[in-house]
Amino acid sequence: MKELKWNKQWKFWPDKDSFALVWDISEIAKEITLPHDAMIENPADPNSLNGGNTGFRDAECYTYVKMLFAPEEYKNQTVMIKFEGVYMNAFVSVNGQIAAKSPFGYTTFYAEISDFLKYGEENEIRVQVRAGAMTNSRWYSGAGIYRDVYLLESGLTYLVPEGVQIKTERIEDGYAVLQISSEVKNRNHTVKELVLETAIEDADGRVVTSERTSLALFDQEMRKLSQRITVDAPQLWSEHSPILYTCVSRLFEKQAEELILLDENREIFGIRTVQVDARRGFCVNGEIVNLRGGCIHHDSGLLGAATYEDAQYRQVRRMKEAGFNAIRMSHHPMAPAMLRACDELGMYVMDETFDMWNRLKSNYDYGLYFQEWWEKDVTAMVRKDFNHPSVVLYSIGNEIPEIGTNGGSKTCYELSSKVKELDDSRFTLASVNGVFAAGDQVPKIIEDVVADLSREGKIEGNVNNFMTLMDTHMDKIVVHDAITERLEKAAASTDIIGYNYMTARYEMDGEKYPNRVIVGSETYPPEIARNWALVEKLPYVIGDFTWTGWDYIGEAGVGIPAYQWGEGGFGATFPAQLAYSGDIDITGFRRPASYYREVVFGMRTIPYIAVQNPYKYGQPIIKTPWVISDAAAAWNWKDCEGKPVVIEVYAPGEEVELWVNGVSCGRKTSGKEVGFRTLFETTYEPGTVAAVAYENGKEIGRYELKTAEKAYNLVLKPEIYHGLKGREQELYYIDVELCDEKGIIVTDDDQKLNLSVEGGAEAVGFGSGNPKPNYNFNDGVTETFNGRALIILKKVSDEFVIVKVAAENGKTAEVCLKTNE
Template identity: 45%
Template sequence: MLRSAFNDNWQARPKVNPFAELSGVSVPFQPVTVPHDAMIGQERVVPVESTGAEGGAGAYFPGGAFEYRKTFHVPEELLGRRILFEFEGVYRDATVHINGDYAGQRPYGYSQFHIDADRFLRFGEDNEIRVVARSHHDSRWYTGAGIYRDTWMLVGPLARIAPEGVQVTTPEIEAELAVAEVTTRVENDSIAIRTLDLVTEVRDADGTVVATDATRITVLPGEPATARQRLYVPDPSLWSPDAPDLYTAVVTLKDADGQVDAESVTFGIRSLRLDPRRGLRINGESVKLRGACIHHDNGPLGAATFARAEERRVRLLKDAGFNAIRMSHHPASKAMLDSCDRLGMLVVDEAFDMWTSAKSDFDYSLNFPEWWERDIEAMVAKDVNHPSVIMYSIGNEIPETGSPVGAAQGRALAEKVRSLDSTRYVTNGINGMLAVMSDLAAMRQQAGQRVDEGEGINTLMADPGAAMNAISSSELVTQRTAESFGVLDVAGMNYAESRYALDRELFPNRVIVGTETFPTRIDGNWKLVKEHAHVIGDFTWTGWDYLGEVGIGRPQYLTAETPRPAFMAPYPYLVAGCGDIDITGHRRPASYYREIVFGLRDQPYLAVQQPQHHGKTFAATPWAWSDTVAGWTWPGFEDAPVTVEVYSDADEVELLVNGRSLGRQPVGEGHRFRTAFETTYQPGELEAIAYRGGEPAGRISLRSATGPVQLRAEADRPTVAAHGGDLVYVTLALTDADGTLHAAADRMVNLDVTGAGTLLAFGSADPCTEERFDAKDRRTYQGRAIAVIRPTGVGEIRITATAPCCDVAQTTVRAT
């Protein structure tokens, strides 16, 4: 079917009662361009109980119902054609009306769906489509709201290739020849039997046709038919994370008069193998998953899913040392998977965060019994041609997994996935503690632990991670989860590394992946991954910071009033604070530490604990890294005590302050790849030198910013595409004349965008702020802010930034 973008000329507003509008429009519509997050522009709500987790789960953004409308013309010559509207994602509980008539709905906010539209349309006239989305106490993270992913208009003949109707698998691969099996589903809505020719070409990355086949297919009225073709690709270029080579299958449907319909899909030729002795193999080579869990929001953009934003996230995650992502806890966008295919990032795509047991007041558990099969079908149809997808996850921390009925439900989900795609593996992120939650109080009492009245999961999860591991490795969890793990190809374990060695003996055929782990334990976890062939990887919570679950990774310090760390933070906290990379795309010190643990960085890394907290007792949740900054500019703390952390895989490191040595300290794997020096802050240069076998093996330094503060504006690329979801990311930084960051000189920055672009979002990584992402003024955080600009056409985009006591900063980008 002919696919055209349907993203422009929408209008949106909070939904109003139609009876309230009898006296006039009470809430005006505003023009928007899809993808659009209707929630990110709402005023955040100060909760009555500021420490309550309910508002903090969604970053204190209010829920509600949001209405979209669009007027579009349908030419009269399209009469007799099939017209569909494709929505890649509407959050949530979407209903669609065309010209006032109900046309369809989709409760799940992460599933792609199609609306059969032609029966509702007025040909030769203007038409109106309306979409209503609802979001209210239905998730444990920031979801956004509205039409947050791309929309498309699909037009095709009565006999046509079905949407998502071309699937490619590569069942046989040898060095000289690979089989590409192309399955094409053809539909016929006419009243006549149609016999058509189906021609398929496989093209390499240069567009050269490397294999072709033609077959004839007869399609009865109202009865879809499937054609299967085996094409033989000579000397195949295999897709892998290190060499993400792609092919394109172009399928053309023809009759005696010529082309009837056409479709093209991108795919990769690669093999997957799995066993407990050799782990996961891709194209015959063992691969350990250096994984990052990520949510779907794009920081300052909210949930709006732009292709460029997804590509940027994948690229930065890969640059930071990750080779795999786990979507948490919902299916990925098409744009995300496209980026993973191109850049070589492996994917575990996840279906649900809940089945029938609710985690929020109005979540998808209300719809799961009726809709889960259709939503599994939508996920697999979206994923099946993407070589980056290696596993489907059927759930995350599902409480039912500890019961026989829950195990039976898991079996039904796993078998549904396999019936649709048998070429990939099935997992489930099982949390052993949650699986036996009903028995948890009794278990803790037996262990002699005090159980407070009303103690909930949030309090438990704020305790040290050892408690979760102890429960997960208990005999009760072993027995209760045996069937739920048994229905899987890969046993996904959340915060249960204590089972890795245990299960090698108890379940010798079990292959394990750490689907969710504490970031502060990556050194020990990765050692286990390397030591055990049946453990194929680790997915940290999280690789990229996200909106909602506010403050679970924030630094906390014990006082008499706060004798233990809290799970979530009060308003106006905004982000979780546990990502290796912050919401603007800047790598935090934990990211470089992880890179060293992975064995991907041979140079040491320096991070300085913020001196204002020196001497306090740090006791945050297991998701919280130390309160460090990679900087040596601390005005007002001259001669004050400060702690300097050094990360390295070397034998020892030496720290120097302005050339004065503080001595050497052991580091490396035996010391968790880190050490700390106590010193006093003195402006100048801080340097760390790593030693292996007594010889220098790498060094790193930090310099203090000096002199007047300068404002710099730097675009990520000189040219961007004028259309198609491209974006410009502009970093605003406060530096000295040499480019050293002035992390302690934060100030308000005003941004002006003129020419062929518009400011889409402006933000920083400040975890606790009331500032808006849709304003033109934003205060920097630790010397940085970021602006996101959407091209509006061909031409020059001019960005001008101003800040107090700084010269004007300007940059230009060309949209082509």
């Protein structure tokens, strides 16, 4: 089908009157361009009904309207609208008549609108979003039509959207065999004599093989055709060589001696196979792969939930540069835009269905609809993912409390079986938290730990809060026999079992269940050295997915270190809005944990230095198990000269030596023996702190932190654009830095900034990685955080763009951009 991006000229307004007898366009409606997150437009509110779950932001009921002129020729055509994601409870109407609805906020769905159109006239397309019932999410969901929308057109006989599916059947020496399934539909009332032509093009657009199949398609029939095609000398897709092909499908009608083109479809795919077993682990194209994974939520930081291809590509690219080779989409299906980025950049994907089944986790979440809708939503996810070589695993649920019960194990079987029915080329798992799955066995298991807390009612509420309370005894708790029994039921129906925070079970379960394959589907960042050692040691443990690879809005404070109750952790109060548990912050800046992980992965020989906050030296830190420490990569600490400071050095090798202003602080053991994290205690003196790593007595890497000069500038640095091949740049990222003449960041003199933008772009995000921002991301005002901030612009025309930033200390900066290149 012809597919046209349909994002422009929508009218939008918050809907205060659901029972309006006359559907008109509100006086307060404004014109917008999708994707659009209505939730991020309003500032965080300490009185939010959602509280910290969504970063103190609430949603409402919203209405979107767009007009569609239907020409007379539409009478003999098929017209659909494709929505890649609307949060949540979306109702699509055409001229006042319901055409489609979708309660789940993360599903791609289609509205077939042909039967509701008035030909030769304007037609009203109205999307009503009912997101005002709270609480409905454990993290920042966003709200509205936050992903792309497409208008689809074809004749009455056509290739069904997402109906062309390409599977690599096998790879032999010198060739690969593809199985291609194509759904063809005939809405005519007569039989159609058809020919389906399938051609495979390589990355340069050359046809490498093709096949033709004839068929007679009866009136109102939909048929699935299967073609087996051989590709000689295939170039295989993997993380190291993400080579893509294009499957071009053309549907012709036979008319006398002619072939008349009816429809055309193009699908990008990769040729690759995946296998998994307990002996070799996870393999791509026959090669063993350990998954270096990061869990992420779906928001794009300063953009809220609005899903732009440029933002998704940038996020995936930066995660791969940081050492990740896999992403777990948590806890819902991944956006098509991110899947395309993962395909092109070579990033493996664990896509996930749901965060809940029949048992709700929030008052008004998807659990209200699961029983009636899960099959449609699972089908939508698998059809969306099928041709993406990046997708290798399907998680059918996250921390489902009922999964270890008889009824829950039956649901697990049904979901896994449905996925296998739709796609037998990938593997299923459920991401299980053993303590949460223990259900009514929890009091027995942890009686000695939570007796006092239980009487006070402090173990109710957010599951992650519960896990924090269990942190000091988690290893003993997760190996309890009651959890073992629940896991046996949870693991019965899937190919793999995902362990959330259950590293202590890896070795014992490998011995007890020699054919069980395990993945660390969610793990604590401080435990990466322990976890990765087991991944490398145990072939049946196929990878580790940290919580999280990229910071996110919501679950406010889970990763904020604190020294007083309420500053961070699950006691974090407003204005905490970010989780602050990501290796990479919401602006894309790598935090110390990211470099620590890179060292543990064996991908970095240069040590890295992070400095614990000397202002808090000696004070007991309040931290959740997602927090390593309060360390920052900075050697600017105003008024701390001569005061004690603890320095963390992440280093491989056997030893690491610390130097402060040319004076050695001695050598200490580094590398695997100490978990790749070595601590030095010294006194702070401005200047240079350096770390040198040694292996067999020889230097293998050196790293320095320097104190910035007191005189510094405000600097704007436009980022070099990287995006999907063949796509036009839509977003422009500009880093804002406070730095001296040598480029050293001033981390201890943060400034309030004001932004102005003129010309062919508009600011769609302005902020920093500060987990406690004082301004909304669309205010045009922010504050630097550790000397940094970020501007995100969206192109609106081909005019020059002038960007000006002014700091409260009087410093200014300006940059000019071209948007027509």
